[in-house]
Amino acid sequence: xxxxxxxxxxxxxxxxxxxxxxxxxxxxxxxxxxxxxxxxxxxxxxxxxxxxxxxxxxxxxxxxxxxxxxxxxxxxxxxxxxxxxxxxxxxxxxxxxxxxxxxxxxxxxxxxxxxxxxxxxxxxxxxxxxxxxxxxxxxxxxxxxxxxxxxxxxxxxxxxxxxxxxxxxxxxxxxxxxxxxxxxxxxxxxxxxxxxxxxxxxxxxxxxxxxxxxxxxxxxxxxxxxxxxxxxxxxxxxxxxxxxxxxxxxxxxxxxxxxxxxxxxxxxxxxxxxxxxxxxxxxxxxxxxxxxxxxxxxxxxxxxxxxxxxxxxxxxxxxxxxxxxxxxxxxxxxxxxxxxxxxxxxxxxxxxxxxxxxxxxxxxxxxxxxxxxxxxxxxxxxxxxxxxxxxxxxxxxxxxxxxxxxxxxxxxxxxxxxxxxxxxxxxx
Amino acid sequence: xxxxxxxxxxxxxxxxxxxxxxxxxxxxxxxxxxxxxxxxxxxxxxxxxxxxxxxxxxxxxxxxxxxxxxxxxxxxxxxxxxxxxxxxxxxxxxxxxxxxxxxxxxxxxxxxxxxxxxxxxxxxxxxxxxxxxxxxxxxxxxxxxxxxxxxxxxxxxxxxxxxxxxxxxxxxxxxxxxxxxxxxxxxxxxxxxxxxxxxxxxxxxxxxxxxxxxxxxxxxxxxxxxxxxxxxxxxxxxxxxxxxxxxxxxxxxxxxxxxxxxxxxxxxxxxxxxxxxxxxxxxxxxxxxxxxxxxxxxxxxxxxxxxxxxxxxxxxxxxxxxxxxxxxxxxxxxxxxxxxxxxxxxxxxxxx
Numbered sequence: 001x002x003x004x005x006x007x008x009x010x011x012x013x014x015x016x017x018x019x020x021x022x023x024x025x026x027x028x029x030x031x032x033x034x035x036x037x038x039x040x041x042x043x044x045x046x047x048x049x050x051x052x053x054x055x056x057x058x059x060x061x062x063x064x065x066x067x068x069x070x071x072x073x074x075x076x077x078x079x080x081x082x083x084x085x086x087x088x089x090x091x092x093x094x095x096x097x098x099x100x101x102x103x104x105x106x107x108x109x110x111x112x113x114x115x116x117x118x119x120x121x122x123x124x125x126x127x128x129x130x131x132x133x134x135x136x137x138x139x140x141x142x143x144x145x146x147x148x149x150x151x152x153x154x155x156x157x158x159x160x161x162x163x164x165x166x167x168x169x170x171x172x173x174x175x176x177x178x179x180x181x182x183x184x185x186x187x188x189x190x191x192x193x194x195x196x197x198x199x200x201x202x203x204x205x206x207x208x209x210x211x212x213x214x215x216x217x218x219x220x221x222x223x224x225x226x227x228x229x230x231x232x233x234x235x236x237x238x239x240x241x242x243x244x245x246x247x248x249x250x251x252x253x254x255x256x257x258x259x260x261x262x263x264x265x266x267x268x269x270x271x272x273x274x275x276x277x278x279x280x281x282x283x284x285x286x287x288x289x290x291x292x293x294x295x296x297x298x299x300x301x302x303x304x305x306x307x308x309x310x311x312x313x314x315x316x317x318x319x320x321x322x323x324x325x326x327x328x329x330x331x332x333x334x335x336x337x338x339x340x341x342x343x344x345x346x347x348x349x350x351x352x353x354x355x356x357x358x359x360x361x362x363x364x365x366x367x368x369x370x371x372x373x374x375x376x377x378x379x380x381x382x383x384x385x386x387x388x389x390x391x392x393x394x395x396x397x398x399x400x401x402x403x404x405x406x407x408x409x410x411x412x413x414x415x416x417x418x419x420x421x422x423x424x425x426x427x428x
Numbered sequence: 429x430x431x432x433x434x435x436x437x438x439x440x441x442x443x444x445x446x447x448x449x450x451x452x453x454x455x456x457x458x459x460x461x462x463x464x465x466x467x468x469x470x471x472x473x474x475x476x477x478x479x480x481x482x483x484x485x486x487x488x489x490x491x492x493x494x495x496x497x498x499x500x501x502x503x504x505x506x507x508x509x510x511x512x513x514x515x516x517x518x519x520x521x522x523x524x525x526x527x528x529x530x531x532x533x534x535x536x537x538x539x540x541x542x543x544x545x546x547x548x549x550x551x552x553x554x555x556x557x558x559x560x561x562x563x564x565x566x567x568x569x570x571x572x573x574x575x576x577x578x579x580x581x582x583x584x585x586x587x588x589x590x591x592x593x594x595x596x597x598x599x600x601x602x603x604x605x606x607x608x609x610x611x612x613x614x615x616x617x618x619x620x621x622x623x624x625x626x627x628x629x630x631x632x633x634x635x636x637x638x639x640x641x642x643x644x645x646x647x648x649x650x651x652x653x654x655x656x657x658x659x660x661x662x663x664x665x666x667x668x669x670x671x672x673x674x675x676x677x678x679x680x681x682x683x684x685x686x687x688x689x690x691x692x693x694x695x696x697x698x699x700x701x702x703x704x705x706x707x708x709x710x711x712x713x714x715x716x717x718x719x720x721x722x723x724x725x726x727x728x729x730x731x732x733x734x735x736x737x738x739x740x741x742x743x744x745x746x747x748x749x750x751x752x753x754x755x756x757x758x759x760x761x762x763x764x765x766x767x768x769x770x771x772x773x774x775x776x777x778x779x780x
Contacts, residue, residue, distance in 0.1 A: 065724075073728040084641045086664035134641055392665040393640070396600075426608050426616070426633045427601070428667075 080127045081134035082118060088392040089137045096141065102151040106143050108380050110387045113139040123205035132419050136391050142384050142415075146373055154266075154315050169271035170324070171195070173291045175280030178243075182295065188283050191295050193243035196250045199296075203253070204237040210263055211237060217259045220252050233257075247295065254299060258308060265314035267303055272320035273328050275301070276361040292360050305364040318368075330358040334365035342370065375413025378403060384415065388423065395428055540658040546669060550611055553676045553705040555656030572597050611672050614706060618713050619737065634734035636667035639741065648747025653677040663745070674744040678715070678751045679708035680758045684765055690773050697773060698765035715751045716740050 042048060068076075094100070096111040113121070118139055121127060133139055171177060177195045181188050204211060211234040220227045224239035233256060240249035257265050269275070275297045281289040291297050302308040304316045320331070333350055340347045350357065376384065382403045388394040396402060410418030422428070541549070544561035548554070556564070594602070601607055608616070612632060620628035644660040647653065654677045663670040682700045690697035703711065720740050725732035743749040768774070 073726075076727050077729045077731075081641070085643060086640060088665070135637070395666070424633055424637060426612055426629050426636070428636065 078129045080122070080129055082122070082127065082139050083137060084135055085137070086392075087135060087137045088390065090140070090387060090390045093140060093387075099155075101143055101147055102155045104148055107145050107148045108143070108377075108383055110140050110142055110383060113141055120206045123202055125202070131416070132423055135393050135423060140387060142376065142380060142387075144376060144380055146371065150371065169269055169297075170274040172294060172297055173274050173277065173279035173281075179281050179294070181284070187293060188289075189293050189295055189298070190281060190283075190289060191247040193246050196246035196296060197240060197243045200237050200240055200246055200250055200253070204234060208234060214262060216256060217261070218252075218256065223248055223252060251295070251299070257312075258310060260311045262312050264312045265310060267300060267314070267316045269300055269318045271324065272318040273325040273331060276328050276331050276358070276364075277326065290360070292364075301364045304368060306367045328358075328361065329354050329356050330361040331365060333357070334362050335370050338366070338368065338370040339372065375407075375411060376415060377413060378407050381407045381410075381413050381418065384418070385422070393423055393428075540662040540666075541656075541669070545656070549654075549669075549672060549676070550609070551705075553679070553708060555654055557656075609668050611675075611709070612668060614709060615671065615675070615713055618710065619717060619733075631734040631737070634731050635671070635738045635741070638735055638738035639667040639670050640664055642738070642742060645742055645745040647745070651677075651747035651752050653745065660745075670745070671741060674741045675709050675712045675716070678744055678749070678755050679703075679712035680755050681708070682762045683707075683711070683758065684761050687774065690771070692773060697768055697771060698761070699768050699771075699774070700762035700765050712751070712755075715754050716744065716749075719750060 040047060090110075093110050093112050095114050096117065100106050100111060127133055127139075172192065172195065177192050179190045179192050181190055212232055214233045216227070216229070216231055216233065216236060219229060220236060220239075223236075223245065227235060227239055233253060236249060236253055236256065240246045256262060275291045277291055278288045279291040279294065281294070283289055292301055299308075300316070300318075303310065304318060310316075329351070333348070337347050382398075382400075385394060385398055385403055385406065389398050406418050406422045407413050409421040410416075541555065542558045542561065544565040545555055545558055547565060548556050548561045608629075616625070616628045616632045619631060642664065644664055647657075647660055654673055657673055657677075658669075663673065680703065682702050685699045685701045686696035687699055688696050716737070720733075720736045723736055723740075725736065727735070740749060740751075744751055
């Protein structure tokens, strides 16, 4: 009985299919001792096993250096310096005033940019790190013939200036900033909350004086509890503390500015071709998003096309260039037609074989005025180079031959290229 | 006896009287040659009369007294040799003072360097007084003019060119290979990596712009710069001068050449050899590059190399750089090895 119970505890020997079991032909074996290579015979002292030389790893004296935080070095590289105390101050140049740039006699002259304007422009990120502001004592600008022409057009509506600035529009459409869909829109529209928040802060920094004086016309208490009926535009701009509320606040600010009785508005944008293309963003169905479906871009485009009226006056200026751009057939067509119309020449017809025309872009641009900018003229180049010489940055003799040479080397008066040819070079 | 000695002593002084006239002749000759040779004095002053003259005068004075006392002639010979090689008469302390120390930090004058002085600095590595620099420049211009006249005449004779030959002196930037400043040209080639000359030129331009935007350096009295250096406020706006001052100030005056087997007992003989201007600049800039290559970059981007160079140049001018130590070492070694200059073993080695 006990043996049966013990046997029940033993693992049962079930019959197993013979082919699963490994087929053992021979028993375990090793190679014979004879076939292994014999160790070398020791004949003299040289054959004795040597001690391997120990290599002590050299201790590197590691100096505890505080490493820069992520992004700190790039920020240092991209920093914008607007003064150079080694440069000579240039005497005899007037400061830029409200009406200076519109006057015909100030064409072709250098003007000092006042400090408060410098602060405003810095807040709007108007200075670039690739420009040579860091060589001169103080920012100065050359007023060109075209500047006077443009400012003459703006003069009527520019009493108190308000500036929006979308710096480098490619940032808006190349997918580098966050985006979020607006619910219940067809086709789906998108906002760019982080960019909007930054833009709001920049607008506040640059236009603080005007915004603090302008009261709100509508009730925006649904956006923030701090907005009372008597509060100003500055309060509205400051009410957005987080990026979720940035776009509603920005659109509220825009609505306020387009109410009658508010100050005139100047909207500027660089890189027009970038906001006319199909952006790098995708909708939830993974279809590409047209840049005009981005609400920030659409606000600008509506203002540019005249869809949004500016009852207080103002201007919308968009700039494009031959560099950092791409070919957009509708934009090219619209601009060439406008230019021909302004010059009284025959208006070019659309190409019947072109498939990539975009009516939205054409409609946005067709009501505008085109102004073509070339490089500076030789006279203006001379004024500019005289300023460089007076600052002590141009050491060579300045005569008409040198001016013509640098003007030609700089692509017929492109200022950045002229700087490269005469300031940022080994021959100075 | 003693009175006789005194008389002959007076004779000796008489015999030496024509010296000033000779010195004038010497200075005239030295003015003609604008280049400065190794053996010339660093200050470009008329060099002391050559040993041949003084030894001749010595022999004359020796022959006159006939069999005069040996002590006197001995003295005389010493005098003559002292006149021949002033460096032998200097003790170590004085030589050290000359080589690295005790020099005036800056020039006493208020303004910067004249154009002629700058030219002389770039050409010869020393800053002469303005009048002398002007004179040298005027002479070189005159020489160039006379050359150009000759060339024009020959042009007239060989009138076979379709468009004629360009007239000398050529305008600035005329010669494609002499487009850049000579000092910059040399340095740029030294900092070139992988044979990328245009990158090196861009780096050089970045260095100069860094120096132009940096605040003026603060001179250190411990490490005196080239004598006659302009005030610090003049340097940032003239980056070429800035770089030249920095490099010429730390440049070694000599190097120690080891002559194998000449030292006796299988040792090498250490022989100090003077360096020419370009050699000195090369050595100084190599030292600077050595320091730079060991330094970590502070920022990011492609301008870091240039920024490190510029920072080191500022450090040299302000006396913070370790390059000064290297210069001191080389000069110390040279001072110690100067006894080997006229060594017999060297001659024996040459004979073999």
